[in-house]
Amino acid sequence: MDSLRINLAKYYKESYNLSEKSLTNDKIVVTPGGSSYALTLSFEMLLRNSKSEGEIIVLAPFFGPYTGMIKLGQGLPVYVDTKDDFEPDLDKIEAKINEKTRGILINSPNNPTGKVYSDITIENIIKVARKHKVAVISDEVYEKFVYNDHKQFVPLSHFFEENPDVLLISNTSPSKTYGMIGDRIGYIMSNSEEFIKDIAISLGYRFASAPYISQVALDSVF
Numbered sequence: 001m002d003s004l005r006i007n008l009a010k011y012y013k014e015s016y017n018l019s020e021k022s023l024t025n026d027k028i029v030v031t032p033g034g035s036s037y038a039l040t041l042s043f044e045m046l047l048r049n050s051k052s053e054g055e056i057i058v059l060a061p062f063f064g065p066y067t068g069m070i071k072l073g074q075g076l077p078v079y080v081d082t083k084d085d086f087e088p089d090l091d092k093i094e095a096k097i098n099e100k101t102r103g104i105l106i107n108s109p110n111n112p113t114g115k116v117y118s119d120i121t122i123e124n125i126i127k128v129a130r131k132h133k134v135a136v137i138s139d140e141v142y143e144k145f146v147y148n149d150h151k152q153f154v155p156l157s158h159f160f161e162e163n164p165d166v167l168l169i170s171n172t173s174p175s176k177t178y179g180m181i182g183d184r185i186g187y188i189m190s191n192s193e194e195f196i197k198d199i200a201i202s203l204g205y206r207f208a209s210a211p212y213i214s215q216v217a218l219d220s221v222f
């Protein structure tokens with residue numbers, strides 16, 4: 001539904017002060033199955049051209065199902081401990097990156113720790129990704145669950161325009177924010193229109209589209 005993608009882009013631009021070009025509707029694809037399926041599909045797409053089992057860096061502690069989602073995409077999760085305050089440890093991340101690594105997964109606000117990453121933290125992770133030519137994948141399903149007045153959720157789309165040379169893939173759903181768990185709908189946003197097009201083609205063959213009734217329900221939120 002074009003109106004839903006247009007409204008999603010508008011929502012992000014208005015809520016997070018994104019520039020006009022940073023998130024057009026060609027950078028958004030609506031998926032069936034909530035953020036669970038959005039993430040699984042993103043991993044599958046990211047890992048599909050790997051000659052050997054591609055690896056995804058997962059920062060611990062993490063939402064348990066990531067392991068299965070990555071394995072469904074024929075990938076291998078590689079776990080990296082965070083610091084005592086759950087801040088990502090860039091040295092430890094870099095130490096685990098090798099020629100098989102395809103991406104670094106971040107989840108802010110985090111389940112289970114509640115940690116919210118600052119823009120500088122995310123920027124530093126993107127720098128590491130650029131250096132090693134890997135993607136950054138984010139799970140933003142807890143976007144609205146920030147309880148500390150001094151913290152602010154920063155979406156990965158905030159970095160789309162400035163970083164065309166690093167593949168950035170953001171995954172989310174209205175399951176938590178709007179209590180729409182039963183609608184089983186989600187969306188993927190990327191700075192790469194090509195990545196979004198590939199996902200849309202794959203979805204087209206599998207499902208034709210995300211369920212229309214759930215798209216209408218989500219569209220009515222905006």
Ligand SMILES: Cc1ncc(COP(=O)(O)O)c(C=O)c1O
Nearest residue numbers: 034035036063111139141173175
């Ligand atoms: C961190 C995290 N990501 C994703 C999900 C899955 O949410 P959805 O209902 O959108 O598939 C959950 C659900 O608990 C979660 O905690």
